[in-house]
Amino acid sequence: MRAAVVTKFGEADVIEVQDWPVPVADAGEVLVDIELTDLIFVETAIRKGEHGGFFDVTPPYIPGNSFGGTVREVGADVDEKWIGRRVIGRTVDFGAHAEVGVAAVAGLVEVPEDLNLERAVAAAGDGFTTLLLEQLSPDLQGKEVLITAAAGGMGVLLVQVAHKAGAHVIAAARGQAKLDLVKAQGADVVIDYSVEGWQKLVLEATNNEGIDIAFEGAGGALGATAFSTVKDGGWFSAHGAPSGGFAQYDPSEAERRRITVKGIQDLRIGNLKTTITSADVLQRVSQGDLTPVIDRTFTLDQLAEAHTALESRSLLGKALIRIR
Numbered sequence: 001m002r003a004a005v006v007t008k009f010g011e012a013d014v015i016e017v018q019d020w021p022v023p024v025a026d027a028g029e030v031l032v033d034i035e036l037t038d039l040i041f042v043e044t045a046i047r048k049g050e051h052g053g054f055f056d057v058t059p060p061y062i063p064g065n066s067f068g069g070t071v072r073e074v075g076a077d078v079d080e081k082w083i084g085r086r087v088i089g090r091t092v093d094f095g096a097h098a099e100v101g102v103a104a105v106a107g108l109v110e111v112p113e114d115l116n117l118e119r120a121v122a123a124a125g126d127g128f129t130t131l132l133l134e135q136l137s138p139d140l141q142g143k144e145v146l147i148t149a150a151a152g153g154m155g156v157l158l159v160q161v162a163h164k165a166g167a168h169v170i171a172a173a174r175g176q177a178k179l180d181l182v183k184a185q186g187a188d189v190v191i192d193y194s195v196e197g198w199q200k201l202v203l204e205a206t207n208n209e210g211i212d213i214a215f216e217g218a219g220g221a222l223g224a225t226a227f228s229t230v231k232d233g234g235w236f237s238a239h240g241a242p243s244g245g246f247a248q249y250d251p252s253e254a255e256r257r258r259i260t261v262k263g264i265q266d267l268r269i270g271n272l273k274t275t276i277t278s279a280d281v282l283q284r285v286s287q288g289d290l291t292p293v294i295d296r297t298f299t300l301d302q303l304a305e306a307h308t309a310l311e312s313r314s315l316l317g318k319a320l321i322r323i324r
Helices: 041-047 117-136 153-164 176-184 198-205 220-228 251-256 278-287 300-311
Strands: 002-006 015-019 029-038 066-074 086-090 100-104 144-148 168-173 189-192 211-216 230-238 260-263 294-299 318-322
Touching (some): 002 300, 041 300, 086 100, 086 278, 117 153, 117 278, 144 153, 153 176, 168 176, 294 300
Parallel strands (some): 168 189
Antiparallel strands (some): 029 066, 066 086
16 A cells, blocks of 8 residues: 655655555454545654654654545454445554554544535544533633634634634734634634734733633744733643644743643543544534634645645645545
């Protein structure tokens, strides 16, 4: 099978399309003919060898995790009724950017006939995290909500969710095209965080009272600035790291100011008590609560180009990879 392979840790040019053996489905698993895959920013960091404490992987490896495709074969103890079904899911230990992938049957969700696969895949990963954040956060209605990296795949969905929940949504992104995009998703105020002193604009948008809830997806110094806008007793999610690391903040200050902080570890499945499923995500997509914005769909041979586009912040919304 054809697969995109990270041959060593490094820049995007370490990704090569190679012929790899077709994997084997063990008990409780299925083989899937993969059609489309998601691409999220953390995959570019993993490719560089970062986040080793969260993602244990050694080159050469096939990257990618979230996929959409058709079940071709089942392992032991799996009902053959799955064969031929169009599904979304997550591969076992990466491996999605390939023509065939292995997934646990327990994590598969059949895609409704009235939902196209592009929208399902585009919403699956980011949508799941969005709904987790919605569940973790305080009630959004009537709150001052700041969303950074608001024009990214998940940022767009967070803007939609917060808007529909009745929040006063302040969306921060870089550049007019991204601001126009998030405004169209329901943001009440849009702020360019490439402007010096942008935090003052955030505070002005709250009548200088501060942010109740911040969904911080930018990381680094931008994340630290976002943290400074949160009022005492507020809530802050530091879940994004495209700036090279998660939001920088002083835990002692958070404690002193009674700010609840949630980090990436709070969003790991093993650490969560949640009833949210991928089926819930697709239902919310079908209902119109989540509408992913797809900027570009790259081919498997263009995966390195897709990584570069994501790292350069040139995309508006999602990038997908078409495998076949």
